[in-house]
Amino acid sequence: MNNEAERKKYGFTLPAQAGLDDVVLDLAERWGADAFRDSDGTLLSDSITSLGYDIYSTLCLIRADQEWNKAHPEDNQQKYLFSTPQTARDTTMEIDILARYSPEQYRIDEINDCKKYWEVVNRTTGEVVPTTDWDYANGIVTVRNCAKWNVYSVNFLVYQIWETTSMYNHLTNDWGDKPHQSGIDPRKKATREHLAKFLDKWLETHPDTDFVRFTSMAYQFPIITDPHHRTLYQDWYGYLDCMSAQALDEFEEKKGYRLRPNDIVEDGYFNSTDRVPSKAYLDWIEFIHEFMVEWASQCVKQVHDAGKKAVLFYCDHWIGTEPYRPAFQQIGYDGIIGPCINGREVRRIADVPGDLVKELRLYPYFFPVDLLDKPTFSEGGDPVADCKKYWMWIRRAMLRKLVHRIGYGGYLDLAIKYPDFIDYLECQTKEFYGICEHTDFTPVENAPFKVGILNAWGAHRSWGFDQTWPEGGITESLSGQPFDLVWMNFDDIRKGIPKDIGVIINLGLAGTAWSGGSNWADPKVVAAIRAFVDGGGGLVGVLDPTAHENGGAYYQLWDVLGVQKEVGLSNDTKKVIPTDLVEGHFLAADFVDGVPRLGKHVQGVYPCLESTQIIAKDADANVTIATNDFGRGRGVYLAGFQLGAEQNRLLQRAIWYAAGREKEMETRWYTDNIHTEIAGYPETGKYIVINNSNDPQTTVISDGASERRTVELTANASKWFDLAGNEIEQADAPGAMHEEAASV
């Protein structure tokens, strides 16, 4: 391990591979690496670990000892599934409960008492079938006394016999008859004790390891597959794979009530994070989190006691760790690593509270295909093009909130077949190091007000998905915008909106957790937001903001937003408010060829107030962009959003306008060319201007002292300046390598 005193604040992690010693050393030099890592399927040879670099070793405890796992099938990980809904054609029916699921992935739980832990549900009536009316044998549940033509399905427990990440890696890399790995549950006493011993032994037998890279702790987010290995269900935030008969019993003991299997199965919706969470599901999350904090703390202590550091891979088996919850800090991790393909994923790591070393595992992963099965490091793939496209979004997000390290993963022998990719990474890493040095991790100067993002999850799901097209358009755009963001849930609103919030954004489809669903029927919530806007605040609504049918209104804050939505239930009410477009509106000032595309936008929105200012309508005369004054504040409505330079600027304008501070927007840290952005760091006395496009750009910038200067940038390039506007020479000009990336 390097001397701590000499350590830079930043670094690069290189996925090394046994047998490629020379290559590894050469690349470490070119990419500025200070650490090597292994990956699932690769090993580091002694010759590599002894080179003097930091060694990151992946460890996935729950599948590390397959012999133990095989010997303890009763401790394999469990989950609730539900059988394919089946219509009763007679009063007796047979249900092949595993029919829709992969038999390679799951084994029906025949160990625990099915009459205690399963439910047969009449989905038509919602009634649970009495246990005397059904039996289980050989994969089949036989139900008697069915109500004919009602729909039934079974909520049943399985053991997961093929662990999800192992399954994904196996199938993606075509590992053939390599054995399937299972996962084990540390909640089980014997297993927990075994894993503690195993970890101590592992630490002892890995003297070269400096950082234990937990990938991750115990419970994977759910990826449920069908018999053809196709994904049936996937939720990055889902708490399905942390179930067991024992956990269900312990929950009852701890929380004072028993969960029904359907509290988890939720009639097949599985508490998808898109859904407004029930109290039972929130309690379940908390229950799992409490266990994880306790168990992970013990693992980290063992690592520390061995003189090593512990880092969490915030993906795969991250469930229960909850980096945005306060108790996460008790675990004592030294660092956190996240996969990162865009700006949102930069921020999901960078914004994690606490004094941790934060690292991004960038894409493309050194695998033949990507997550969508598109070729990357294989015939037909273009890893440089992919990497450039991602970097354009990643760079702008890093300028708002920086991480300490970047790195890659996978098989180096695949990557080195692409020399242009090797060259490109040299450029990318240098640009990253430049950002680290010129900012020195000091804060960027943002707008003088904070922007709240309001949904049913709040801070615990910071940088969670949003529903603008493509997935997460608005939050992706915000990841690189000059605003300090605060993720809020409805309880935060009920407690009182903090004074430093200038604008609240509510974005999502009607009824979802992102819009908020029935939270909007709470008088406290609507009153608090009306008071906030009336006092000068702004509400930016996207898709179906504040949507919940109540008291004659569908968008509850129609009076703030100035718009309402017709869903087919009030067509007899004519919409007679004038619908002319306003001319020369602040929001429209940077439109290039008319209104920018807003993706798959919401239909049926109309102005509902005389005061509504309509900025854009679609071909069917639905409102797509509108604003409205409310007291001393403003509402802004966007029917959709799609990524792009024009849309980024539209959103930026919408926020400044909603805050009632649009006059200040152009005065400081502003670029007049929408393809460029600026970020200023008062503490280091430097600023950067970036070109997000594939063409050379000229832009007039306003710096932090409102000085205006003209900056020229080649395609995709960035330039650093001191506060006097003198360009800071960089060793290399990484911009040249960025040409032809996808534009932001």
Place this chain on the structure above:
Amino acid sequence: MNNEAERKKYGFTLPAQAGLDDVVLDLAERWGADAFRDSDGTLLSDSITSLGYDIYSTLCLIRADQEWNKAHPEDNQQKYLFSTPQTARDTTMEIDILARYSPEQYRIDEINDCKKYWEVVNRTTGEVVPTTDWDYANGIVTVRNCAKWNVYSVNFLVYQIWETTSMYNHLTNDWGDKPHQSGIDPRKKATREHLAKFLDKWLETHPDTDFVRFTSMAYQFPIITDPHHRTLYQDWYGYLDCMSAQALDEFEEKKGYRLRPNDIVEDGYFNSTDRVPSKAYLDWIEFIHEFMVEWASQCVKQVHDAGKKAVLFYCDHWIGTEPYRPAFQQIGYDGIIGPCINGREVRRIADVPGDLVKELRLYPYFFPVDLLDKPTFSEGGDPVADCKKYWMWIRRAMLRKLVHRIGYGGYLDLAIKYPDFIDYLECQTKEFYGICEHTDFTPVENAPFKVGILNAWGAHRSWGFDQTWPEGGITESLSGQPFDLVWMNFDDIRKGIPKDIGVIINLGLAGTAWSGGSNWADPKVVAAIRAFVDGGGGLVGVLDPTAHENGGAYYQLWDVLGVQKEVGLSNDTKKVIPTDLVEGHFLAADFVDGVPRLGKHVQGVYPCLESTQIIAKDADANVTIATNDFGRGRGVYLAGFQLGAEQNRLLQRAIWYAAGREKEMETRWYTDNIHTEIAGYPETGKYIVINNSNDPQTTVISDGASERRTVELTANASKWFDLAGNEIEQADAPGAMHEEAASV
């Protein structure tokens, strides 16, 4: 009056006008008129009434005696309005309750006790504000102890001081300072007695009148206007204008519970017919109907006692008469007349049960502009083009169910300025008389099974609107299709689906009365329809069929239809059912250039079963046409519908296919050219082939004996044949005149 014995079964009603005697006589000859009528704003001179034609005299009792109406403001008609929802910015607020409404149309009720009959409602919480917390004076309701930032509005009673039809005619014809007429409420004792005397007197003083054309009885369907005379709310089926303080009290007495004002106002939705009706609203309809049957019976008796006949204009003040309810027959009308612009409106009159003379008042009305304010008989208008367009749809509906009479209304002096219109009507009337004579009002031969149309209203709203584009596309298409239709509500389903039903159609947007809303959560309903389809029946779903979130399903009969809809709450569930289009499906056999347009169709529909057959998808891969086998029956899904020849055929195929009898479709009464249709009348031994298009068409027909023949038709023409296939010569060839009508 002509001798009854000589009377033909059919006839034509001409809107005559004083001072145009020669013209009237000439047109009566050319158009084959047997009756003259007056209109609102025209009178018949003695010289006209003495010509020996039947005389139809319009009578609108409730506005006939304006002096009485003026002298009895307490008996003027009333309704509940609700004030513009207003957000409480303080704990006290003033609400200008009439602000959004026309002060020319309404006067606030200051006669009845507002504390008894009004409600101030906190729309945010749904709570009714205690009467001690508000007061009314001079148009303003002052509310105290408001919950700040909650939304309030007042449900209040008004008198309607400008009667709706009078207001419409006045504004449309620019009548300037002609006095505004009010309407009076026959529920009030003194007024009822006065109207009875007035009617007797009127009958006495109109000796030339043969038919009293009630236009209509007492209560208009609501057209609520704003201060600029723009329509705020309109519902052809709405029961708002039959309200009064007295009616509310009597309702309580009769039904055993008191309606809240909000039972009628419904937070501003006013029980629009698009909404699933509440029990309270259905009770209210019944209560009004009971009164109307009783009062209208008395009026009709007076007419009969005077030796005249009574006909009902099934529009304007038709509310409460309910021609599709059994008690309507008790009233004793001799005839019923309906305005008619398309096939749906033909059938709304033609299908009314009972032995009545049925008449259509065709469009264009002889007014300067039409209902949408588009010029007709004024500069820029083209009444012939309008008339031809309507007739193409009317003719095909008449071939399924015929009426006895047609006619027009309005000002003859306007119409005679358009000689080509006069010529066109000569042709139209002759074609109508031909249909009457060749069919002799005997039944057409339809498919050998009935088609049910299922919604929350059923038979009582036969030919009510539907939500396919443009308004009523599917039902318009069905009005001329070879199917016997049965309008059903969910109680009809609960009672048991009749054996002669072969196919049930459910069409409408989610949550509406047309789709059915929460009725789909009733296990009885879904079980009955599943059993019906399993036994060989068909379910055709259009837009959002069977939509209601319950038990993990949004479309409840996904198992029958084979499709489900994603509304943003289950995106984590991947849709892995194969989505290839089936080749050569029966439904697609007549597609000309690919899939016909389906108008504004529903988004987010996907196949949910392996058995689903996908016939069409839109550009976003949403399913737009699909079928599925279920037991011995079938489901068919259409995401939308739009009028046209291809779509008519698609619907026809969908119904035969759903019924499982697609092999029979082409054997009898079938034309292979989709621009043509055929209708056969076994009792008269004749059949007709029509050309719905603007081009000449050649078609191969199958007659009732499965004989195939080729028929040639000029644009828009029709030809009659005997069962041997011999063409029946017609005096004139009306087809020639039809050229360039809009195609069906």
